[in-house]
Amino acid sequence: MTSLLNIFWLGLKEIRSLISDKVMLLFVIYAFTFAIYVQATGTSNEVNNASIAFVDENNSALSKELINAFYPPRFQAPKKIDASEVEDAMDKGLFMFVVAIPPRFEDDLRAGRNPEIQINIDATAMQQASIGTTYIKSIINKRISNYLKRTDEQQSAPVQLIIRKLFNPNGTASWFLSVVAIINQISLLTIVLTGAAVIREREHGTLEHLLVMPLTAFEIAMAKVWANGLVILIATAVSLFGVVEMALKVPFAGSHLLWFFGVGLYLFFATALGIFLGTISRSMAQFALLNILVVLVLMLLSGGSTPVESQPEWLQHITFFLPSRHFVSFSQVIIYRGGGLSAVWHQFLMVSAIGLGFFIYSLRLFRKSIAVTK
């Protein structure tokens, strides 16, 4: 009971300190509102404004029709180049796609043949390359069939494949990006807030002051966990309801309560990590450098930027121990797929287990670290 009270009062002090740190507070507010919006809407996986050129060796009405089929915003106005210029232009990175229409193209088609169009793709731009190629193929085929004025289209395919995209029918990128942005901000700011709180107390000597009082290291650490966790949780709620659901209009399929419960579990891990980093680094500057390395790893390998399934097998075994990966995963299940506890319990368990392990470990370091303060 006294222990709980201590944790409560210390945590309250923690929140007071944070509120008086106006710069940090503004940074948190910025990070969970404006920054989320920008990240969610700024980049897109969609093909947009792609540069395209044509080598027209047919010079028929059809080939002109095809060239005219590409226009902004998805593609830039196509340029016409010579066959001999292709290599050079691609090397310079002038175009992402160069489409070559062969001689006698229209005649071949009219004769019922299937002439071959060559698409040169700058494959160094991976995401746009594959999606863009699909667009180009479908645009060209549609134009051809319109041009040749065929009406009996039923005959065209023997099986009608209907693809239904679940959970995000229109493939709106901001749905996914906004949630990943929140997750990344949670990782970054929780660690920064908690770690900085530890270092500030140590640099100002207040930590020693606390340790001489009838308080345990557990109480001091726990107070930081709940106080900083709560601040981030509130910021997350503001961000989710205000930015993601209201401004970006992302539907939330599952239970809010369940998700916030999961966020709480993750915060336990992230605050413990913050205490750990704050304890092992001897100055703010060291903490800042370490923080960058750790947070980048947490963010990039979480499956939020590129799918976990794409990581090499051995790496997947390692990233299994990254709570951020489970966080991204259960967020997808709850927010988009509307899954319940039965679908996420093992991820919750994993996050709690790692969080607890880390917390115990940081706690042990925490008391030891007093030895090196001087």
Place this chain on the structure above:
Amino acid sequence: MPPAVSDYKPVVSVKDVTHRYGKVLALDGISLDIPRGLMVGIIGPDGVGKSTLMALIAGSKKMQQGKVTVLDGDMADAAHRRSACPRIAYMPQGLGKNLYLELSVYDNVDFMAQLFGLSPAERPVRIKELLDATGLGPFADRPAGKLSGGMKQKVGLCGALVHEPDLLILDEPTTGVDPLSRRQFWILIDDIRAGRPGMSVLISTAYMDEAQKWDWIVAMDAGRVLATGMPAELMKQTNTKDLEACFIGLLPEEKRSGHTELTIPPRRAERSEIVIDAKGLTRRFGSFTAVDHVSLSIECGEIFGFLGSNGCGKSTTMKMLTGLLPPTEGTATLFGSSVEAGSIEVRKKLGYMTQAFSLYGELTVRQNLALDALLYHIPAQKAEARIKELVEKFGLGPHLDSLAESLPMGLRQRLSLAVAVLHEPKILILDEPTSGVDPIARDSFWELLIDLSRKQGVTIFITTHFMNEGMRCDRISLMNSGKVLACDAPQKLIETRGVANLEDAFIGYMEDAIADDASGGKSKDKVSGSAPAAVQPAAPETSAPSGFRLRLGRMFAYARNETMQILRDPVRLVFSFIGSALLMLVFGFGITTDIEHIRYASFDLDQSPESRAYLEQFAGSPRYFTRTTPVRSAEEGLHRLQADDVSVVLEIPPNFGRDFRRGNAPDVLAQVDAAMTFRGETVAQYVQAVNNTMLQNPANGLQVGPLKDTATFEERYMYNPTFESVYSIVPSIPALLLVLIPAILMAVSIVREKELGSMINFYVTPTGRLEYLLGKQIPYVAIAMLNFFILAAMARFVFGVPVKGSFLLLTFTTLLYVTATTGIGMLISTFTTSQVAAVFVTAILAMTPTIQFSGLLQPVSTLMGKAKIIGMIWPTTYYMHSSVGAYTKGLSPGLMMPDIVFLACCIPIFWAVSMLGLRKQEK
């Protein structure tokens, strides 16, 4: 010795100088003439503006208002500063503040000599002279960070004297230094003055007793000059015997009111219970012994003092007594029970006040007190009464609602004490509670302590480096380098040694201790009697090197200095090398857009040969699709999609086979998980592609042949024929890492100097701005180039992505690129003031354009609007093009030329802007 002061022409003349830090007034319209060729002391407690005044005189701080004339020139004039700075030596406050702690003693002095343009031939001779004269000779190779406070000050002095100054400015050179070293330091100064009679020395100090022997005194308080004159005159004027009393006498009336001579009632000797008992306490940090077999027993109600210099082991002993630090050997007990970590009961009887102000500056006085009451679980009513009582007694009433950090030093210490005694502890442990407090506040603080001890029977354990405070204790321990030299009542110690005062007694004990372990530290801190003979004026410069050679010399001095520092700072070293290798692995393996092994389940409602043949096609492309158990109901399918068990469910309707045979074009429903948009999009495409291929493949019985009126497509994935993301990601990672890491390191290296104080060396030496910046930049460019080679080797051997184009040309482009990116860090360092801000600002400013607008995710040619403009001017765009080109496209030199030209143009721009932003004086 000195005749009438008025005979001297002033060396420094200060006129109406006012200086503010924000709202705080540090100097309040000061006017002052300092006579030439004397030893002049500026006395006054901390925070009265002494340091500000000295920094203005030294030219290291930018003048705000008024005029300072030094060596017959106006210090506001940059040209005069440039010509005068080789004649002025300045040693800022703080032990070794302008030293590079990672560098050795010799390197530190050598660095200063290089900045002042001493030739390589004369440097070793001059430095040897100085080190020998100061007794530092045997420690030339020791890192400055591992020296005692007194020795650090001597290194600082060597650095200041290396160029033969006419004006020596020393800001609190002996604060926190042990009494023996302090005495040696003053002997050394006297020797040097004897060797250079024309030299003026300006010294500030908080120890008033030291200043008593000096020629001329400036007494300061609250940003004003109280009085100037010879010490004897001033004492006569105030009718006092020592300078401290004299200073109090000089203070304005309202400050003095209520101050009375402190008297300490003797301790009643009846109670003799031992409350603090330490036996053989020892603490080692690695091979260093901080505390060496200290034994103490302190009685109830006693005021026990611990006297010693900074770093002698006082604080470590206290930490062991309070249970903060477990002893390596020995035991400590409070009230007979040991204070191991976790013994909550003992700690309830303990009050502790740490060295620094250890309360929450961001909380108000009231909140600080209330927090403590809560944490000690004092019942609310009792707490309220107790707080009220303390507030009254400690005079905190008017400040209850001000933030603790806004209080002046003396009040803060009283608040600290109030917090420490709030729960009525039996033992009070105070670690240097009065350093930085003015004499009057110190006396009133002691009144409170005496009250606690004598009236309430509280045992007080206090550490201090003020001798006169030591005199106020019932008993004291003299401590030096981890050992207790002697322990008794102060008066007894003086009598035992038969000396005049405590300081002499202390010095006597120290000398004995040094003589005792003669084998180990014989030469340690030896008093040098023969200094003046040794410190000969340097030979006049026969052939002055040209200005350009001097500049080059200073630039390389900074480059060398920086290199040595990085090599000795493990965290920065690890960050610069391991950091980029680690991130290369994380990015290279972690960022991949290859979508493979998609888990799918079938939901076959037809179970005909055709439906099986259709589904078979997906199983037939194992690189992309992985089959899992089929689902038996639509709900199960949905559930497995929700749980992320599968990404696709293929539903084949009843009668699929029949409809297919009849040419009725049956539907097949593919439900794709599109929660992650990019992945969903790609999976959908793959499903479509398998469907299309199978319908044209004669082998599976579903073939219908190519459709009429469609073209076929030949896709040429250029530069990356297998279309694996490793070939596009890996070549772009160096572009990313070579901006992030060098920029951060560069920014930190400059801001670090600002934060730690060694920036003063740049302010007070003739070093030019470009010399400074380039000197700092060279090592980081070298580190970045090494990183480039490491990354290229990793790309080749770990990821199997070799450079197809000219490696030599890529190396050259990289050199330009990293010069530009370190330039970005340089630029950021001009407007950030803390290392943390430098790291985060650089990371955020550098990452956004690098990741979003330089072609990593989206080709620059496809960007629009502002994004495109940022992309066009951001150096990474150009390097990314060259790097990706050289790795994958085998780009020809002609095509890399525009990138090279752009990068080459960036460099001078960053230099120019950074130069404009870098100040040659502190603000």
